[in-house]
Amino acid sequence: MIERLGRWAQGYLGLKIQGYGAxxxxxxxxxxGLGYWGVRQKKDGYYFFMGLKDFYKIRPLxxxxxxxxxxxxxxxxxxxxxxNRKRKALAAAILSFFVYLYGMSLFIWNISFEGNWHYSRxxxxxxxxxxxxxxxxxxxxxxxxxxxxxxxxxFPEVTWVSARVSGTRLLVKIKENEVLYAxxxxxxxxxxxxxxxxxxxxxxxxxxxxxxxxxxDQVIEGQPLILGQLSIMNDSGxxxxxxxxxADGDVYARTQYRYEETFSQYHTVTAKTGKTRRGVxxxxxxxxxxxxxxxxxxxxWNYVTELTQIKLFGDFYLPFYVEDIVGEGVVSYERPYRQxxxxxxxxxLQEYYQKNLMEKGxxxxxxxxxxQEDGVLWKVxxxxxxxxxxxxxxxxxxxxxxxxTDERD
Numbered sequence: 001m002i003e004r005l006g007r008w009a010q011g012y013l014g015l016k017i018q019g020y021g022a023x024x025x026x027x028x029x030x031x032x033g034l035g036y037w038g039v040r041q042k043k044d045g046y047y048f049f050m051g052l053k054d055f056y057k058i059r060p061l062x063x064x065x066x067x068x069x070x071x072x073x074x075x076x077x078x079x080x081x082x083x084n085r086k087r088k089a090l091a092a093a094i095l096s097f098f099v100y101l102y103g104m105s106l107f108i109w110n111i112s113f114e115g116n117w118h119y120s121r122x123x124x125x126x127x128x129x130x131x132x133x134x135x136x137x138x139x140x141x142x143x144x145x146x147x148x149x150x151x152x153x154x155f156p157e158v159t160w161v162s163a164r165v166s167g168t169r170l171l172v173k174i175k176e177n178e179v180l181y182a183x184x185x186x187x188x189x190x191x192x193x194x195x196x197x198x199x200x201x202x203x204x205x206x207x208x209x210x211x212x213x214x215x216x217d218q219v220i221e222g223q224p225l226i227l228g229q230l231s232i233m234n235d236s237g238x239x240x241x242x243x244x245x246x247a248d249g250d251v252y253a254r255t256q257y258r259y260e261e262t263f264s265q266y267h268t269v270t271a272k273t274g275k276t277r278r279g280v281x282x283x284x285x286x287x288x289x290x291x292x293x294x295x296x297x298x299x300x301w302n303y304v305t306e307l308t309q310i311k312l313f314g315d316f317y318l319p320f321y322v323e324d325i326v327g328e329g330v331v332s333y334e335r336p337y338r339q340x341x342x343x344x345x346x347x348x349l350q351e352y353y354q355k356n357l358m359e360k361g362x363x364x365x366x367x368x369x370x371x372q373e374d375g376v377l378w379k380v381x382x383x384x385x386x387x388x389x390x391x392x393x394x395x396x397x398x399x400x401x402x403x404x405t406d407e408r409d
Contacts, residue, residue, distance in 0.1 A: 011077060014075070025065035107138055108134075113172050115173050139170070142170065158175070167314055189396075195222060195390050204250065228246065265376055283323060357386060
């Protein structure tokens with residue numbers, strides 16, 4: 001696209017050559033670095049296109065190859081201006097248009113990010129705003145090196161960043177750590193394992209430390225599971241000292257999660273009327289212009305608008321957006337829930353909570369749900385039973401601080 005626009009701006013000719021040396025002539029053009037394109041061979045000769053700039057250099061080659069040439073078409077801005085040389089207003093309008101495009105090319109009208117999955121586009125745009133990098137700024141005011149350094153400093157999880165300006169577009173490519181985590185404690189730092197959730201112990205493996213519970217025991221959240229304190233006995237069987245270790249093991253428990261949600265017996269239903277209307281719009285900064293097909297009668301409409309930023313070619317974006325608007329006629333009314341709709345709502349809640357728990361590593365054993373009627377209301381109640389690893393590290397330093405606080409209280 002950009003190449004075609006450049007050719008049109010400079011002007012080009014459609015040419016026809018005849019003679020036994022036609023192929024030699026084309027080879028001479030290529031070896032001489034003269035551009036041409038769109039070569040077609042017909043019965044009466046060869047047809048191709050050539051820019052005005054190179055056209056004025058081919059006369060010696062015509063004599064050398066002993067071919068004849070004829071101009072069959074003239075295309076481009078120079079010819080438009082020449083044909084309309086007496087129409088000063090048109091010439092001024094065309095000239096003004098290209099001056100406007102040149103002016104727009106000096107600014108940034110599109111900012112794109114690639115490779116960001118942890119940091120949202122809005123977060124990165126907010127940071128650029130603090131660095132005075134925003135839509136509509138002069139692109140020569142952007143220092144890509146400083147911007148790259150700033151992003152690496154502001155976002156520690158970003159391991160690599162590249163910023164470049166292309167046309168009217170600022171493209172920022174980043175690469176983040178695939179795994180984000182807090183700095184881990186040293187494995188030899190004393191700690192104990194406590195219950196991160198209440199439940200019934202089903203199985204456990206103790207690799208280091210002393211078990212404080214056994215399979216079948218009921219535990220509550222925060223209760224010690226594997227102790228990080230070992231008593232060292234002397235020859236008399238008395239405790240000589242206490243050794244602190246880094247408790248390590250896997251403790252699994254059967255856990256339960258309850259959920260419920262209440263609904264009104266009546267709900268609003270929106271139905272399509274079958275009527276449609278389309279429209280287009282143009283947005284430029286805070287200004288918006290819309291054209292919608294007329295409609296007759298009453299009723300509400302749901303609109304879906306698709307925005308497309310205008311770009312002439314490549315990365316040459318303009319600060320204008322075209323709107324494609326599609327509207328559907330709707331009518332809303334209230335009616336009681338049907339039994340199948342209540343069951344569908346219950347199923348959605350059941351799947352929602354089950355999915356969330358599975359993402360947290362809970363192995364689902366049962367997921368029971370029921371519908372309860374309560375006059376003008378009805379509700380969905382559910383219980384999810386699962387098995388999960390509930391051990392959570394609590395470091396001895398944290399435990400001692402908790403004890404000291406309790407003693408002061």
